[in-house]
Amino acid sequence: MTSTVLEFNSEIAGLFGKEVMERSGQNLYACYQCKRCASGCPAGEDAEYVTPDRLIRNIIMGDREKALNNLLVWKCVSCYTCGTRCPNNIHSSRITETLKKMSKESHLKPLRPKVFFFHDTFIKNSLRWGRVNELEFMGLFEIMNTLNVLKKRVVKPIIDEIINQAKFGLSMVKKKRLHPGFQASKGRHEIRRLYKKENKKWK
Amino acid sequence: MEIAYYPGCSLHSSSALYDLQTRLVLKKLGINLNEISDWNCCGATSAGKIDDFLAVIMPARNLGIADASGFPEMVIPCSACYSKTLMAQKHLENDLDLKNKINAEFSKKVTGSIKISSILEVLLANLNELTGQANKKLIGLKPVCYYGCMLTRFPYDLPVPDNVENPKGMETILKTLDANPIDWSYKTDCCGASASVNDEEMAFSLMSKIMQDALARGANCFVVTCPMCQLNMDAYQDKFCEKHGIDKRLPVFFITECVGLALGMGIKELQIDRHFIDGEGLLKELDIV
Numbered sequence A: 001m002t003s004t005v006l007e008f009n010s011e012i013a014g015l016f017g018k019e020v021m022e023r024s025g026q027n028l029y030a031c032y033q034c035k036r037c038a039s040g041c042p043a044g045e046d047a048e049y050v051t052p053d054r055l056i057r058n059i060i061m062g063d064r065e066k067a068l069n070n071l072l073v074w075k076c077v078s079c080y081t082c083g084t085r086c087p088n089n090i091h092s093s094r095i096t097e098t099l100k101k102m103s104k105e106s107h108l109k110p111l112r113p114k115v116f117f118f119h120d121t122f123i124k125n126s127l128r129w130g131r132v133n134e135l136e137f138m139g140l141f142e143i144m145n146t147l148n149v150l151k152k153r154v155v156k157p158i159i160d161e162i163i164n165q166a167k168f169g170l171s172m173v174k175k176k177r178l179h180p181g182f183q184a185s186k187g188r189h190e191i192r193r194l195y196k197k198e199n200k201k202w203k
Numbered sequence B: 001m002e003i004a005y006y007p008g009c010s011l012h013s014s015s016a017l018y019d020l021q022t023r024l025v026l027k028k029l030g031i032n033l034n035e036i037s038d039w040n041c042c043g044a045t046s047a048g049k050i051d052d053f054l055a056v057i058m059p060a061r062n063l064g065i066a067d068a069s070g071f072p073e074m075v076i077p078c079s080a081c082y083s084k085t086l087m088a089q090k091h092l093e094n095d096l097d098l099k100n101k102i103n104a105e106f107s108k109k110v111t112g113s114i115k116i117s118s119i120l121e122v123l124l125a126n127l128n129e130l131t132g133q134a135n136k137k138l139i140g141l142k143p144v145c146y147y148g149c150m151l152t153r154f155p156y157d158l159p160v161p162d163n164v165e166n167p168k169g170m171e172t173i174l175k176t177l178d179a180n181p182i183d184w185s186y187k188t189d190c191c192g193a194s195a196s197v198n199d200e201e202m203a204f205s206l207m208s209k210i211m212q213d214a215l216a217r218g219a220n221c222f223v224v225t226c227p228m229c230q231l232n233m234d235a236y237q238d239k240f241c242e243k244h245g246i247d248k249r250l251p252v253f254f255i256t257e258c259v260g261l262a263l264g265m266g267i268k269e270l271q272i273d274r275h276f277i278d279g280e281g282l283l284k285e286l287d288i289v
């Protein structure tokens, strides 16, 4: 038999945990694994039971791979239930938001590309015009998805998606819920200027 | 009374009916809405997932315009815009360094003076006026009041004007209008928000649970304040019900529609005919219109 020890590697565990805590503003050391967050999390079941408590545990243990590459990061709907119920006021939505950004910086492929394309296209569209133009935004989002699925060289899901979205778009038109009108805000220039000036990077 | 107004992108597009109803109803109650000039998108739930800096500076620009407008209060009917703007205001109260950077660049400066209100706060503050003017009783309307996530839960230290897990603002308003709101368990559960577009299966399962509880309690409609909840529960209802074997359908009314009806306004005037799930039938059956 061998006697085994779980050794602490401060470099791995410490630095990674520190970065997540600093960027999310959440003190994960306060978590005592009571799982109150898990019981109210609407995404947990769908995220193969990677619930907020598990995610926090992975971060504290310094398991970068598991923390950055799991379904909760991409399935979290930012409903804020976990944080409202946590006896230590830890808001895991701010952790999943931070991990999305960190996984992108580490050039990891998002486990749910559609979720990433959605938010990315939304912000690009809102910065482009200052306001979101739903028609253009949804069009670009669908193009991003199609290109991504095309890489896998399967056509059926693309056709299904196009038919699905066209049907939905038509019903939106019928109920006058889709506006062909265009909206913009000149303030976009102010926002972009400040963004540039602060040397913020986002591609 | 004059107050500032931030509609946000969705009230200028897919939920334009909510914009119109808000203006009509509040005007009738003696509140004039002053849409702040050249407002921009607040970043919604997407900005925080892409870039922390953007998540603050996008709503901050609107806050600067609102502060400079001189009005004491600004109403934001969309829950996402309300939540993001309120959080940015709180963030800048604590982060003076960032506030200075923003104020050095933006032409309208953030002072933090304006009070951000949800549509419920404004309606509740004018409840006497509303009961005084209401000429149509909403008898027979048995709504479940659906608040969703962003009206009462915040990942910041913020005072919340209602109970976080069991808010009652909508029930209070509807009861004074003689409707019979029904108690239920999914008041503040999540509809999936943008997951209806980017993670359909999960969103449909969340929405079907909300629907099933509403039906089990004997409700005959939903009442909401959030345009995202309204669009999700309304536009996708046929789809998620079919997928989860639910036969019945329930109209999804905005709170402004219920208030407008009680004030004697009609279906066309309020544009209730722009719903996916028909609400007209129920309102006629109950003799409300």
Ligand code: SF4
Residues within 6 Å of the ligand: A030, A031, A032, A033, A034, A035, A036, A037, A038, A052, A053, A056, A085, A086, A087, A088, A089, A090
């Ligand atoms: S509720 Fe809070 S303390 Fe309990 S497991 Fe979740 S994060 Fe940790």
Ligand code: SF4
Residues within 6 Å of the ligand: A037, A040, A041, A042, A043, A044, A052, A075, A076, A077, A078, A079, A080, A081, A082, A083, A092, A093, A096
């Ligand atoms: S905010 Fe995210 S992690 Fe927290 S309960 Fe909601 S879905 Fe789960």
